Amino acid sequence: MEDRKVVTIEDRIPTLKAQRKQRANRRLIVYLSIFFFLILLIIYFQSSLSHIRNVEVLDNNYVSQKEIQKLSGVDESISFWNINTKKIEESVEKSKEISEATVTRKFPATVLIEVIENERVAYLKKGSKYFPILQTGSILKALPKGDTPVSAPILMQWNESTELSDMAGELRKVKMSVINRISEIHYTPDDNKAFNLTLYMTDGYEVRTSINTFAEKVNSYPLIVNKLKDKPKGILYLNEGSWLEPYEEVKVDEKPES
Structure with a gap:
């Protein structure tokens, strides 16, 4: 039978001490790492x-x-x-x-x-200044000198009035795709109709409508114009009903008698 080597406890003591020292060193490294990490955190939070x-x-x-x-x-x-x-x-x-x-x-x-x-749904022109009107109805300070309105109609011939407030309320209900097709909105009341409006569109039409039904009528503008694409352009009336008066007929009516 082969003899086995017997390791006494005295022989193992140095190895056990070395292992214990390694574990202690590892713990020390962990504790020091945590300590320095906390120090760095304190420095970080208390510095710029x-x-x-x-x-x-x-x-x-x-x-x-x-x-x-x-x-x-x-x-x-x-x-x-x-x-x-x-x-x-x-x-x-x-x-x-x-x-x-x-x-x-x-x-x-x-x-x-x-x-x-908030979208800018229009610009109020007063003299040479333009005042943005938001979709909320708020009127902002005038644009800086040299700035021009973009992607929204210009309100012409308006004053600070109830009609302007009503107009801002109507503009909030108009689709932005339609707003972008309006170039100018003129307030054109007469003796019979105090809320008349005249709109000049970017595609060449002139629109006559009213403040009271502005959003309802103008939102239908793209659909109406699409049906008129084969007809000559002119004045589009959007009131109780809707009809087109071609510019040629308007010019004939306005021609003075010889």
Whole structure:
């Protein structure tokens, strides 16, 4: 029978001590790692490293990034982790021009502000100035000198009045696809009809209608015009009913007798 080598406890003691020392070293490394990690966290949170370094504004067309950032109250003195996104959203939404705001964090130090703006449904012309009218009915300050209205009709011959307020309310109900087809809206009352309007469309038609039924009648404009595509252009009356008076007939009626 082959002799087996017998290892005594005295022989194993050095190995056991070495293993115990290795385990103790590993625990020490873990504890030191946690300690230094906590130290780094404290340094991070108490230094400018944890502050906001960038604010990005998305989907703004009319309100500038600078103005939205000012509304938000967010700047580089605020900790990235201490911001209240709900309060920032509420602050931005106080602007007449902002319908909705969504605020999110983007690691390591960026705040994203995504906005939905109220559409500009018209511009009120007063002298040489243009005042934007929002889909909410609010009238904003005049455009800066040199800026011109885009993608919305111009209201001509209007004053600050009940009729203008009613008109803003009607414009809110009109589809944006139709709004974009209107070039000018003139307030043209007469002795018999105090709410008469004359519209000049981008496709060459002139439309006569009324403030009271403006949204209802004008929303049907694309469908009506589509049926008239083979006929000459002219004045389209959208009141109780709808009919077209070609420009040629208007010119004949207006021709003076010789």
